[in-house]
Amino acid sequence: MTETAASSSKGRPAKKDAKANVFARIALFVRQIIGELKKVVAPTRKELINYTLVVLVFVAIMMVIVSVLDIGFGTAVGWLFGGTGSTDS
Numbered sequence: 001m002t003e004t005a006a007s008s009s010k011g012r013p014a015k016k017d018a019k020a021n022v023f024a025r026i027a028l029f030v031r032q033i034i035g036e037l038k039k040v041v042a043p044t045r046k047e048l049i050n051y052t053l054v055v056l057v058f059v060a061i062m063m064v065i066v067s068v069l070d071i072g073f074g075t076a077v078g079w080l081f082g083g084t085g086s087t088d089s
Helices: 003-009 018-037 047-080
Strands: none
Touching: none
């Protein structure tokens, strides 16, 4: 919302036709989207490769941590509840 639009309403709803108001709000929304998209800066190839490697290394580290915790908890539960005995009676 622009400064002039915000100051002119003074907290009261507009007295315009509701249908025209809906289309005006949609048009304003689309103009704001286009304005924001013009501000977007795409990364360079080098930055993109760097970001991708950082993400892959982070995911690999998290996989190792989760795997170690899973094996550790599985071993602890197996030891606590009597091992891996057969369920057949």
